[in-house]
Amino acid sequence: MSGSDYRINQEIRAREVRLIVEEAGEKGPTSRNVGIVPLREALGMATERGLDLVEVAPEANPPVCKVMDFGKFQYEQKRKEKRAKKNQVKIEVKEIQLKPKTDDYHLGISLKRARKWLEEGKKVKVRLRFRGREITHSHIGRERLEGVKDELSDVSVVEQMPNMEGRDMLMVLAPIAEKK
Structure with missing residues (x-):
């Protein structure tokens, strides 16, 4: 999935979601599984932290959503893609x-x-x-x-x-x- 394929905040359509919250730890960011919560509560938690609610697995039942900085996430994804492309071996x-x-x-x-x-x-x-x-x-x-x-x-x-x-x-x- 590329950056534009994810639904964020009000674009998410499910009533309840499996929520994962990304938290900053001593050894870098860690993810904590909150469990199944109503969409409004998940959106509230995201806005309370000043972050976005991103649907990372829409095909799951209920969909999996993550509270994270979406702009930073997109930037990291683009960097990964560039690095992967750079390391590709082109055989002539x-x-x-x-x-x-x-x-x-x-x-x-x-x-x-x-x-x-x-x-x-x-x-x-x-x-x-x-x-x-x-x-x-x-x-x-x-x-x-x-x-x-x-x-x-x-x-x-x-x-x-x-x-x-x-x-x-x-x-x-x-x-x-x-x-x-």
């Missing part, structure tokens, strides 16, 4: 395209590029495209992809084994996780 997928008849020189160039990407922590998708009657000899393509896998085995692991998708045979290589 690069692609090399080959054909069954790609000569060794051009294959070497593609492998060199793939090795560099894998060392940078990126995944590599190897696409082997069949044209015309080449598709009848898919075993040649599979051997070619096995050769690519063997050549890059020191820096990668096979995430997706070679499989056919239309006229293409695809294999995905992922970098080997650093040993700690």
Whole structure:
């Protein structure tokens, strides 16, 4: 739930609520379960403390409401979301395209590029495209992809084994996780 998804104060529709009061303690804020109280009494307790009554679990029976500073709560939620987004790992997928008849020189160039990407922590998708009657000899393509896998085995692991998708045979290589 984001900050705007919560009902606060007069927006709460239930007659009675399960009330939780947040109190400042020596070791930080602590929550105390007051129990089931009428909505008016809960709103009174919130205004008496100069805080908001926030419905945190509307699907519960009766709904769970918390007495807290809603502005501070929203601020903390946004900070948590930013921190989580910052710590997310974005994995980029690069692609090399080959054909069954790609000569060794051009294959070497593609492998060199793939090795560099894998060392940078990126995944590599190897696409082997069949044209015309080449598709009848898919075993040649599979051997070619096995050769690519063997050549890059020191820096990668096979995430997706070679499989056919239309006229293409695809294999995905992922970098080997650093040993700690």
